[in-house]
Amino acid sequence: MSIITDTLTNFLPAKRKVTPSGWISFNAVCCTDDRGRGGFIVNQGDAVSYHCFNCGFKCSWQPGRHISQKMNKFMRDLNIPDDIIAQLRLEALRLEDSGNVEIRNVIPKFDTRALPMESKGFAEWNTWLHVSGPEFAPEGLAKVVNYVHDRGIHPLSYPFYYSNKVGFNNRLIIPFMYEGQIVGWTARAVNDAKPKYLSEQQPGYVFNLDHQRNNREFVIVAEGPFDAISIDGCALLGAEIKDSQNWLLKQLNKEIVLVPDRDVAGKQTLDQALELRWSLVCLIGQKVLKILMTQ
Secondary structure (H helix, E strand, O other), X not given: OOHHHHHHHHXXXXXXXXXXXXXXXXXXOOOOOOOOOEEEEEEOOOEEEEEEOOOXXXXXXXXXXXXXXXXXXHHHHOOOOHHHHHHHHHHHHHXXXXXXXXXXXXXXXXXXXXXXOOOEEHHHHHHHHHHXXXXXXXXXXXXXXXXXXXXXXXXXXXXXXXXXXXXXXXXXXXXEEEOOEEEXXXXXXXXXXXXXXXXXXXXXXXXXXXXXXXXXXXXXEEOOHHHHHHHOOXXXXXXXXOHHHHHHHHXXXXXXXXXXXXXXXXXXXXXXXXXXXXXXXXEEOOEEEEEXXXX
């Protein structure tokens, strides 16, 4: 571990918690946080990153880079003496000049991924049929569109896709978007075909993050994409809450509210959410119970 990383770690607040993946959480030092919403991580011994999920402040440092003004502010907020900060800045310059460094990412990154061959969005199919004539519509397209209707979702409320290629002509294709790019997809069979889902999914991804608007107080999290689309929330795409998913959601700087599935897997998700201090919405009979957790 470098002297910079070691010093930062030593000056972190004494009252802290460590997650299984290595994130250290504590009351953020950059604002008046009292809910443990500051997060600090050391990646593979050298690279460090700090995120405040209360005010949104963030900074990072990696070997081979100088200490930025934001990182300098963070060190002052940690009450690191000025003479030590000056030494750390010189050490960063020395490492930068050495040229023997490896840059690592400490926040999840997602590569762009291609959709199944010949996939077209519903709007594009509509334009194609307007030119070619409805008699040329693929048989499976109508079934897929009707499936979306039957789930109470408007076909144009999300950029759904359909491909007439064998293996996909009986499936609704849901792209996974992140920062405006397609980074994966799932193709749901609309008949009894097995498997029910064919998917291309990257680790730590959270569905529908792009649609969460800044003027909202909450972000509602479900397990599957259809529930997320119906409530304009997010989906975990599974029953387990990955640590990276938790941190991605916290970056929205909103209260996280889980709507768990009412099955055994949903109980697992609920237990994790309680551990992470998320809020919960549970259905008891015909009544909705909202459990607010103190972050």
